[in-house]
Amino acid sequence: MRTAFTLAASITILSLRAQCPFDPSIQPDPVLLCPNASEVLMTQPYDSYQWYKDGQPIPGAVQQGHMVNANTDGGSSFTVECTLEGCTEMSPPVLVDGWVFLLPYVMHEGDTTYGTGPNGELLYCEGDTLLLRLMPPYDTNIQWTNGGQPIPGANGPVLAVTENGAYSVSGAPAICPNFLMQLGVTIQVAFTPVAQPVITLNGADLCASPAGISYQWYMNWQPIVGNTPCITMGGPGTYTVFVDYGLPCQLPSEPFEISTGIDDLKDPTEVMVAPNPATHTVRFAWPGSEPATWAVIDAAGRAIAWGHVKTQRTQEIDVSRWPAGTYALRTVDARRVDERPFVVQR
Secondary structure (H helix, E strand, O other), X not given: OHHHHHHHHHHHHHHHHOOOOOOOOOEOOOEEEXXXXXXXXXXXXXXXXXXXXXXXXXXXXXXXXXXXXXXXXXXXXXXEEEEEOOEEEEOOOEEEEEOOOOOOOEEEEEOOOOEEOOOOOEEEEOOOOEEEEEOOOEEEEEEEEEOOEEOOOOOOOEEEEOOOEEEEEEEEEOXXXXXXXXXXXXXXXXXXXXXXXXXXXXXXXXXXXXXXOEEEEEEOOEEEOOOOOEEEOOOOEEEEEEEEOOOOOEOOOOOEEEOOOOOXXXXXXXXXXXXXXXXXXXXXXXXXXXXEXXXXXXXXXXXXXXXXXXXXXXXXXXXXXXXXXXXXXXXXXXXXXXXXXXEEOO
């Protein structure tokens, strides 16, 4: 009889406990924290509290609120046991979750580097532009630096680089604007001066200086036979020369006009391609006055390389791994399409 009474009493107590006239809850719900961030979990006012983490009581967590942190509590479930006027009730669980972001990284765009320096620096010709783009989700509170010093006004995702330096960047995701992350590396960039010959008049001859390895002369943008530092003028017209100095950054000369009072010659948008045939690199010079695009077309009619070309610029194309054969350099601007065949030989 005593046992039956005790069992009945226990059932009555459990029934009363399960029927408290209140239902505690935790706010906020859900909880999504930025890295390193904290949040205070709160419940309603009761007589006493005991907080639990993953089903285990948290020592000393006996207040109405309990602080959680993304680093130590992310991925855990929290509940709170609340007592009011002798009746105790457990809240539903709340999961504490957090944002996780990949490390920041930067994409390289713009002109193509011609190589890498002895210290790992990216090598460009003077006049080129390197575009550094900080990739999402880092799109807020951006600051680019050069040599560790902030660049004034450089607060967007893209930085245009035109001078030597050691560049880096920091930023945060828009959802967590206080979570600033450093790129962690510097991007070393060096710009090489461009070699450009000058045409001078020496009696009846036109001469290119300084001297170089080889010469290609043009009259009215058409190649002239001969590989000499000086040529005899062939009549009025526009003369240019490309001198190969064996350097990575080279330009043809500025046009030299020989006139006898006739109308000024127009500036055709024809392209100079050298050497032809080629084994390792092909250089092409753009004498036009408008921006253009270029593409190399193989014998099957497929574009295998392409890019943008700028006014009075020389560009090198690496053909060392291309199969031997005939190719075409196609340039397109607002006025015309020009194609120049060249041969790659082995």
